[in-house]
Structure formats: structure tokens, C-alpha cells
Amino acid sequence: xxxxxxxxxxxxxxxxxxxxxxxxxxxxxxxxxxxxxxxxxxxxxxxxxxxxxxxxxxxxxxxxxxxxxxxxxxxxxxxxxxxxxxxxxxxxxxxxxxxxxxxxxxxxxxxxxxxxxxxxxxxxxxxxxxxxxxxxxxxxxxxxxxxxxxxxxxxxxxxxxxxxxxxxxxxxxxxxxxxxxxxxxxxxxxxxxxxxxxxxxxxxxxxxxxxxxxxxxxxxxxxxxxxxxxxxxxxxxxxxxxxxxxxxxxxxxxxxxxxxxxxxxxxxxxxxxxxxxxxxxxxxxxxxxxxxxxxxxxxxxxxxxxxxxxxxxxxxxxxxxxxxxxxxxxxxxx
Amino acid sequence: xxxxxxxxxxxxxxxxxxxxxxxxxxxxxxxxxxxxxxxxxxxxxxxxxxxxxxxxxxxxxxxxxxxxxxxxxxxxxxxxxxxxxxxxxxxxxxxxxxxxxxxxxxxxxxxxxxxxxxxxxxxxxxxxxxxxxxxxxxxxxxxxxxxxxxxxxxxxxxxxxxxxxxxxxxxxxxxxxxxxxxxxxxxxxxxxxxxxxxxxxxxxxxxxxxxxxxxxxxxxxxxxxxxxxxxxxxxxxxxxxxxxxxxxxxxxxxxxxxxxxxxxxxxxxxxxxxxxxxxxxxxxxxxxxxxxxxxxxxxxxxxxxxxxxxxxxxxxxxxxxxxxxxxxxxxxxx
DNA sequence: CCGGTGGCCGTGAACGTTCACGGCCGTCAC
DNA sequence: GTGACGGCCGTGAACGTTCACGGCCACCGG
Numbered sequence: 001x002x003x004x005x006x007x008x009x010x011x012x013x014x015x016x017x018x019x020x021x022x023x024x025x026x027x028x029x030x031x032x033x034x035x036x037x038x039x040x041x042x043x044x045x046x047x048x049x050x051x052x053x054x055x056x057x058x059x060x061x062x063x064x065x066x067x068x069x070x071x072x073x074x075x076x077x078x079x080x081x082x083x084x085x086x087x088x089x090x091x092x093x094x095x096x097x098x099x100x101x102x103x104x105x106x107x108x109x110x111x112x113x114x115x116x117x118x119x120x121x122x123x124x125x126x127x128x129x130x131x132x133x134x135x136x137x138x139x140x141x142x143x144x145x146x147x148x149x150x151x152x153x154x155x156x157x158x159x160x161x162x163x164x165x166x167x168x169x170x171x172x173x174x175x176x177x178x179x180x181x182x183x184x185x186x187x188x189x190x191x192x193x194x195x196x197x198x199x200x201x202x203x204x205x206x207x208x209x210x211x212x213x214x215x216x217x218x219x220x221x222x223x224x225x226x227x228x229x230x231x232x233x234x235x236x237x238x239x240x241x242x243x244x245x246x247x248x249x250x251x252x253x254x255x256x257x258x259x260x261x262x263x264x265x266x267x268x269x270x271x272x273x274x275x276x277x278x279x280x281x282x283x284x285x286x287x288x289x290x291x292x293x294x295x296x297x298x299x300x301x302x303x304x305x306x307x308x309x310x311x312x313x314x315x316x317x318x319x320x321x322x323x324x325x326x327x328x329x330x331x332x333x334x
Numbered sequence: 335x336x337x338x339x340x341x342x343x344x345x346x347x348x349x350x351x352x353x354x355x356x357x358x359x360x361x362x363x364x365x366x367x368x369x370x371x372x373x374x375x376x377x378x379x380x381x382x383x384x385x386x387x388x389x390x391x392x393x394x395x396x397x398x399x400x401x402x403x404x405x406x407x408x409x410x411x412x413x414x415x416x417x418x419x420x421x422x423x424x425x426x427x428x429x430x431x432x433x434x435x436x437x438x439x440x441x442x443x444x445x446x447x448x449x450x451x452x453x454x455x456x457x458x459x460x461x462x463x464x465x466x467x468x469x470x471x472x473x474x475x476x477x478x479x480x481x482x483x484x485x486x487x488x489x490x491x492x493x494x495x496x497x498x499x500x501x502x503x504x505x506x507x508x509x510x511x512x513x514x515x516x517x518x519x520x521x522x523x524x525x526x527x528x529x530x531x532x533x534x535x536x537x538x539x540x541x542x543x544x545x546x547x548x549x550x551x552x553x554x555x556x557x558x559x560x561x562x563x564x565x566x567x568x569x570x571x572x573x574x575x576x577x578x579x580x581x582x583x584x585x586x587x588x589x590x591x592x593x594x595x596x597x598x599x600x601x602x603x604x605x606x607x608x609x610x611x612x613x614x615x616x617x618x619x620x621x622x623x624x625x626x627x628x629x630x631x632x633x634x635x636x637x638x639x640x641x642x643x644x645x646x647x648x649x650x651x652x653x654x655x656x657x658x659x660x661x662x663x664x665x666x667x668x
Numbered sequence: 669c670c671g672g673t674g675g676c677c678g679t680g681a682a683c684g685t686t687c688a689c690g691g692c693c694g695t696c697a698c
Numbered sequence: 699g700t701g702a703c704g705g706c707c708g709t710g711a712a713c714g715t716t717c718a719c720g721g722c723c724a725c726c727g728g
Contacts, residue, residue, distance in 0.1 A: 015713090015714060015715090016714065016715065016716095017714085025677075025678085026677065026678045026679075027678085027679095027714090027715080027716090028677075028678060028679085028716080028717090029676090029677060029678075031715075031716065031717095032676095032677085035716090038675095039675075039676065039677075040675095040676070040677080041675085041676065041677095044676080044677085058456060059714085059715075060400075060713085060714050060715070061456065061457055061715095062396070062399045062400040062403065062405070062713075062714065062715085063400055063683090063713070063714030063715035063716085064714075064715050064716075065396045065399070065400075065715090066394075066396040066397055066399075066400050066682095066683050066684070066685090066713090066714080066715070066716090067682075067683050067714085067715050067716045067717075068683090068715085068716075069396065069683075071396075071457070073439075073457075080425075081421045081422070081424060081425035081428070082421075082422070082425060082611060084418060084421070084612070086421075087415045087416075087418070087420075087421035087424075088415070088416070090415060090421075090440070091414075091415035091416060091442065094415070094440060094441065094442055095442070098441070098447065098450050099447055101453070103439050103441075103453070103454065103457050104439065104440055104441075105407075105437050105438065105439050105440075106424070106428060106438055106439075106440045107428065107432070107437075107438075108425065108428055108429070113432065113433055116432050119435070119437070120437065122392060122393075122395060123395055123405070123407075123437050222614065222615060248615070251615050254617070255617050258617050277416060278418070278612060278615060280556065281556060281582075281585050281612060281615070281616065282585075282615065282616050282617075283588070283589050283592050283616075349683090349684060349685085350684065350685065350686095351684085359707075359708085360707070360708045360709075361684090361685080361686090361708085361709095362686080362687090362707075362708065362709085363706090363707060363708075365685075365686065365687095366706095366707090369686090372705095373705075373706065373707075374705095374706070374707080375705080375706065375707095378706080378707085393684085393685075394683085394684050394685065395685095396683075396684070396685085397683070397684030397685035397686085397713090398684075398685055398686075399685090400683090400684080400685070400686090400712095400713050400714065400715085401684085401685050401686045401687075401712075401713050402685085402686075402713090403713075
């Protein structure tokens with residue numbers, strides 16, 4: 001009966017002391033044996049490990065983390081897992097983090113009770129935010145939480161960020177659409193004024209002398225894409241190409257086109273943005289501006305681990321910015 | 335300069351002592367103020383919180399977890415995030431866990447270097463496993479990690495589990511297919527011998543006097559479904575209904591049917607299993623045996639938190655088993 | 669024989685928090 | 699007037715680990 005358990009949690013009782021006593025050595029020697037540190041003879045190490053096994057000893061991460069001041073826990077904040085975009089990135093981050101010995105706490109932006117974000121930020125040693133919207137400034141509090149944002153809306157100082165550069169891919173896509181013979185393209189865009197990616201498409205088409213109509217969608221999801229595309233089809237000039245805000249929106253457009261009996265890609269071409277794996281699930285396979293999620297995960301993780309390893313010296317600006325480029329992937333929808 | 339930093343992590347320095355000194359009170363009083371405990375006057379609490387804000391004090395989770403012996407961290411082990419099945423469940427678990435004040439560490443089964451699972455199990459206070467395959471026995475080590483498995487392959491003692499019951503849904507699906515006029519159904523099944531769910535379909539069709547052919551797929555993914563369906567279409571008796579192992583497989587079948595020019599649901603009906611959100615993304619919308627992921631998440635979380643709160647007394651068997659039923663959702667593919 | 673060296677191991681302290689307990693002071697009933 | 703009581707607050711200890719440092723002993727060169 002090893003005393004009270006405040007949290008009434010599991011009754012773990014075997015500590016480093018128990019092992020030390022059983023092996024007839026000191027705590028420090030047990031530490032050396034368990035953590036493969038030098039300064040211990042092979043025979044003693046064997047004996048200690050044998051006792052540790054026998055007693056079922058597991059080092060307490062609580063004690064260890066306290067003195068180490070790090071639990072190698074990475075927070076990953078994503079928008080909404082229902083958007084297939086995020087699981088793909090999460091998976092990439094997970095795999096890379098595991099390889100570096102880090103664990104990943106996942107959280108959805110907007111999900112959870114008030115204060116959930118603060119609690120999230122307080123529980124991790126570093127964080128990557130990929131939310132679509134921006135990460136609240138104050139959740140990091142006064143503690144200098146190493147934070148890297150992917151594709152941040154507003155640029156803030158003192159944080160790492162991974163920019164997504166789709167300029168070249170947009171040019172390729174426009175070129176590709178024009179080759180396919182597009183005269184009256186329409187953009188399914190989010191927001192009152194053109195989004196950043198929308199602006200890129202508008203400019204690229206304008207540079208080629210082709211006007212790109214803009215149809216505003218209520219949301220960048222399946223229903224939004226379907227409804228937006230339906231509205232666009234009712235224009236006087238029926239569009240012969242649809243450039244969607246993202247892949248999910250494009251899938252909604254595909255459904256609207258199918259329902260309207262329009263042949264894809266015969267009568268109407270469809271292009272998405274993201275390069276979701278889900279694009280491969282549908283027929284016709286989606287043409288899209290694909291993000292290299294592995295690269296994005298790699299850059300973000302590199303950056304955030306570097307930030308964690310060396311404090312964000314106010315003196316050294318360093319390179320806190322990485323860029324990952326999108327790439328045109330031609331499917332069957334164009 | 336608050337001393338050395340072993341882990342060379344961020345230079346957090348402001349502790350409960352600093353706040354206590356600044357406010358002219360003791361540590362315990364600071365604790366009472368910060369944690370909204372009784373036994374402190376309102377004016378003192380205000381004063382302490384004011385100083386805490388001013389100094390940017392954040393309680394150290396390391397110290398707190400050490401004494402509390404729990405960090406309210408839940409491990410969620412899933413198969414592969416690339417299968418849309420898992421993000422949906424993860425999202426449901428995430429939301430519920432957040433509401434209960436728990437954080438979720440996500441890990442993929444099979445991903446990561448050797449020892450990753452052990453490290454995972456060692457870092458969480460409780461775990462839910464939903465892997466398709468079974469959770470290794472030894473990763474929990476000697477520590478009695480509260481563990482709940484969803485749809486476990488083998489039943490083990492001493493662990494909670496959430497069973498998925500699709501018996502009724504299978505009966506409904508068979509009834510539905512027969513109503514639609516199905517004579518020659520084929521099952522796209524995984525494995526040498528019939529899987530559990532495959533067995534259910536075989537029995538249900540047999541009970542209605544209709545033979546269900548079985549086509550083995552190499553994998554329960556998109557390519558497997560496509561290839562399996564293609565093979566099935568070459569049978570002498572061309573099937574007029576496809577029952578797929580899961581939704582992703584069904585989507586592969588849909589693609590094969592489209593490629594073969596078969597009308598769905600006119601000539602061939604398609605049924606999946608899982609009820610993925612992705613089923614809504616494709617056309618035609620998939621008819622499927624849907625799992626209520628919210629219910630599954632709820633039951634699993636209830637169970638695992640109960641296990642964590644009260645030790646798994648060897649004396650009391652309790653009810654460590656919950657059941658969640660699948661439900662037939664009729665789409666456009668039948 | 670002696671001082672130095674290096675391998676092995678142990679002791680005290682620290683990490684930052686919360687728990688158990690006890691002290692102080694004012695109020696109230698008797 | 700005195701004892702009890704309750705509100706408010708502080709002190710020591712504990713959680714389990716690792717770090718810094720120092721001691722012991724055997725060995726070796728001089």
C-alpha cells in the first residue's frame with residue numbers, strides 16, 4: 001500500500017528507489033543503467049536491468065519531464081479533420097515526429113470548449129498550426145512557445161512560418177486550361193474580395209488576355225462548391241472551365257455538373273487546389289494544384305524543432321521562413 | 335538568468351514562487367488563487383491573479399502532473415490516417431475528449447520506428463486503440479494502462495472493448511438489395527476465409543435463399559476494390575450487386591463499374607460498409623452500412639475514462655464491454 | 669612509498685507543483 | 699472571561715527523476 005493516490009489514478013508504485021533497493025545500488029546507478037549512460041560496469045547494469053524487469057519498473061515521465069523540462073510533445077493544430085486536407089498533413093507530421101522521438105497532440109481549431117486552445121498551448125513543448133484561419137496571438141501567453149504556422153493569413157513577427165507558393169503551379173494550370181481550349185473560365189472563390197489564391201488565378205488569366213469570372217461560394221466545402229457551380233452554370237455565358245477554391249469545393253462542382261448533365265471534361269473542365277488523396281477516389285480523377293504535404297510537414301517540423309532546441313534569440317533573426325511549392329497534377333477532369 | 339536549462343528548451347523562469355513573492359503571499363495561496371480553490375479571500379485572490387498576469391505566470395504542467403499523477407492525456411491509436419475511416423473517429427474522440435478536459439496524442443499503427451508503440455503507451459494516461467489489427471499485448475508493459483479497443487480482432491481479458499454490431503444492418507441491407515431485384519450478388523471480401531462481416535453477409539443471403547458469391551480482394555483499399563470488381567465482372571454469371579468489404583473498396587468498385595460502362599444502380603447495385611463522410615463526396619452517393627462514429631467515440635471514451643478513474647479492480651468484473659450498432663444508409667448506388 | 673589518475677558508484681539538491689497540517693486571529697455563544 | 703469555531707493563510711513534505719559533485723578503490727608511474 002504505497003500511500004494515497006491524489007488523482008485516484010492507476011496504482012503505480014514501483015519507483016526508481018524500489019529498483020535501487022532491490023539491486024542493492026543507488027538511484028543514480030539505476031538511472032545510468034536504464035538510460036544507457038556511461039560510468040557503470042556491465043555487470044552492474046545487467047543486474048539492475050534484471051531487477052527493473054522483474055519489478056516491472058517504468059520510469060515516470062512526470063518526474064523525468066519535470067527535470068528535463070521537455071516532454072518532446074508537439075502540438076498540431078488543424079482546421080477540421082472532416083476536411084480531408086488535414087489528415088494527410090497530420091499523417092505526414094506524425095510519421096516525421098515519431099522518427100524524431102516526438103509525440104503529437106492533435107487539436108482542431110474551433111472545436112472544444114472555450115479555453116481549449118489555451119490548455120492545448122499550455123500542454124505542448126512546441127506547436128505547428130495549420131488552420132486556414134490564424135492562430136490566436138494570446139494563446140501562447142507570455143511563454144515563448146515555439147510555434148510554426150503553415151500558410152498563415154497574416155504575417156506575424158517572432159514566429160516561424162511555412163509559406164505555400166502556388167504561383168508557378170497556377171501559371172501551369174492556366175496554360176494547361178488554355179491548351180485544352182478554354183474561353184469562359186469561372187472561379188469559385190471564397191470571401192467578399194478575391195482570396196490570395198483567387199487573386200493569383202485572376203492575374204494569371206488576365207495576363208493571357210482571358211477574363212476569369214468570379215463566383216462567390218458560401219463555404220469552401222462540398223455544398224458550397226455544388227451550389228456555387230450550379231449558380232455559375234446559369235450565367236448567360238455558360239462557363240467551360242471551373243477553377244475551384246480547393247479540392248473539396250471542386251468535388252462539389254463535379255457533382256453539380258453531373259447533375260446538370262454536363263460532360264467533364266468534354267464540355268467543362270474542372271481544376272481544384274490541394275492535391276488531396278481523395279481526388280483519386282472520385283471519377284473523373286481531379287486535376288489539381290497539389291501541395292507536397294510531405295515537404296510541408298518536413299519544413300514545418302524542422303523549423304519548429306530548431307526553434308525548440310535553440311531559444312528564439314531576439315538578436316539573431318535567423319531564417320524562420322520556408323517555402324513549399326504547389327505543383328500541377330493533371331487528372332481526368334480537364 | 336534563472337540557472338541552467340538541461341534540455342536547452344525555452345527559458346521559462348517565472349514560477350509559483352515568483353508570483354508568491356510579488357504578491358507577498360505564500361505558494362499555497364497562489365495555488366488557491368490560480369486553481370479557484372476555497373480558503374482564500376476575494377481581495378487576496380484578485381491581488382495574486384493580478385501579479386500572475388503581470389509576470390506572465392503559467393503553472394508548469396511538469397510539476398503539476400508529477401504531483402497529480404495524471405496529465406489527462408489520452409492516446410488514440412488508429413490504423414492509417416490515409417483511410418478516411420480514422421480521421422472521422424479521431425475527430426469525434428477529439429471533440430469529446432476536449433470537453434472532458436483531456437488531450438489526445440495520436441499515433442498510427444505501424445508507422446514510426448521500432449519502439450514507437452512502447453514510447454506511445456508510456457506517454458499517455460489511457461488509450462483507445464482502433465487499428466483493425468490487434469494491439470500488441472506487451473506495449474502496455476507491467477503498468478496497468480487503461481485501454482479500450484474498438485472492434486478488436488481477438489478478445490482479451492482485462493481490457494475494455496467496444497464491439498461493432500452490424501448484424502441488423504446487414505439484414506436490412508440484404509432485404510433492401512432483394513427488394514431492388516438482386517439475383518447474383520458478389521461479395522468483395524478480404525482474406526483467405528470469410529471475414530467476420532463477410533460471414534454475416536453470406537449467412538444473411540443464404541437465409542433468404544440467394545447464393546452470395548465471394549471474390550477475394552488483395553487489399554481493402556481503392557485499388558483492391560477496383561481490381562476485385564473487375565475480376566467479378568468477368569464471371570460467367572455477371573453479378574448484379576456488389577457488397578464491398580468497406581466504403582473505400584466500394585469506391586474502387588464504383589470506378590471499375592464506371593470504366594466497364596455498367597450503369598449504377600441500374601445494372602449493378604453497390605453497397606459499402608463504414609458510412610464514411612467520403613461516401614457523400616462521390617457520385618452516385620454510396621449506399622452503406624454506417625457506423626455511428628460519435629456513438630463509438632462516446633462509448634470508448636466513457637469506458638476508458640471510467641477505467642482511468644477507478645483502478646481495474648481484479649475483484650469487480652464490471653461492464654467493460656459496450657456495443658455500437660451499424661445502420662443501413664441508402665444512397666444512390668442501389 | 670606516494671601522488672596522481674581513472675573507473676565506478678553514492679549523496680544532496682533541484683525541478684515546480686500540490687497535499688496535509690497547523691497557526692493565527694476575530695467572532696460568538698455560554 | 700473563556701472556550702470553541704471558522705475563515706484565512708503559511709510551512710514542511712512529498713511526487714520521481716536527473717544533475718553536479720565528491721568519495722572510494724585499484725592501478726600505475728615515478
